[in-house]
Each structure stands twice: as C-alpha cells, then as structure tokens.
C-alpha cells in the first residue's frame with residue numbers, strides 16, 4: 001500500500017508524520033509503532049515530475065518565410081486581418097479594412113502593455129505570447145492600445161500583390 005500514512009503491520013494503528021523521520025537519501029528505515037512499540041520496516045516511495053514555464057514572453061515567429069530569410073532576431077507577432085479586406089479596393093464597404101500582417105515583437109509587446117492596463121482578471125491573463133499564438137491583435141486594436149498606428153506593420157506576403 002502506498003499512502004501518506006501507513007498502518008503498523010503488527011497492531012494496525014495509523015502511523016503519521018512519516019516525513020519527520022531522518023530519511024536523508026534512504027528509501028527505507030526501521031520505525032517503531034507509537035502504539036504497540038513493534039519495529040517495522042518503513043519504505044518511502046518518491047516520485048519526481050518536471051514542468052517548464054516561460055520566464056518572459058515566448059518568441060512566436062508569425063511568418064515562417066520571414067523567419068527563414070531574417071533569422072531569429074527578426075522576431076515578429078501576427079496581426080489579424082480586420083474588416084472585409086478581401087473586397088476590391090474601390091469597394092466603399094472595404095473602408096477601414098486591413099489585410100492580415102505582422103508587427104515587430106516589441107511593438108506587439110508594447111500594445112499588450114496597453115491592453116493589460118485596460119483589463120483585469122482573466123482577460124489580462126492572456127499574456128502577449130498567448131495572444132500572438134491565437135493570431136495576434138487586430139490593426140485597430142494595435143492602434144488603440146499603442147495610442148497610434150503600428151510603425152512596424154507589414155502585410156502578409158500572400159496579400160502583398162493586392163496592396
């Protein structure tokens with residue numbers, strides 16, 4: 001039986017505070033029952049598990065082609081497309097629409113700070129890396145949270161010929 005408390009194998013009395021023994025690196029030792037004084041072998045089972053958590057924002061490379069061309073210091077975050085951006089450019093309904101693109105990571109992180117200041121609780125828990133993984137902010141959101149239009153916005157390559 002494996003548990004945090006055991007029963008004395010002689011009298012059945014519960015034996016507690018088992019971590020109080022001087023285990024050192026030992027996995028078993030001789031203990032004596034607090035009730036009947038019988039000695040018994042006490043065995044300790046130790047299990048270890050590991051977890052990794054990021055220290056700061058995680059680098060998310062939005063554009064694989066860009067990563068190949070630019071190397072790791074060209075860290076960028078995606079920017080979601082907004083509005084009916086697939087409509088013709090002379091279509092009035094297209095006003096204010098933005099193609100999907102990307103911005104420099106620092107600008108995404110800066111916008112995230114503005115975003116985090118406005119929200120509390122669960123909304124704020126979406127850190128910059130997670131927002132990037134979910135597609136990033138929209139162009140309008142970036143403008144709102146930065147206080148101005150993004151400076152490093154670049155259209156996604158697949159739309160470049162349509163701009």
Ligand SMILES: [Zn+2]
Nearest residue numbers: 008011033036
């Ligand atoms: Zn006992």
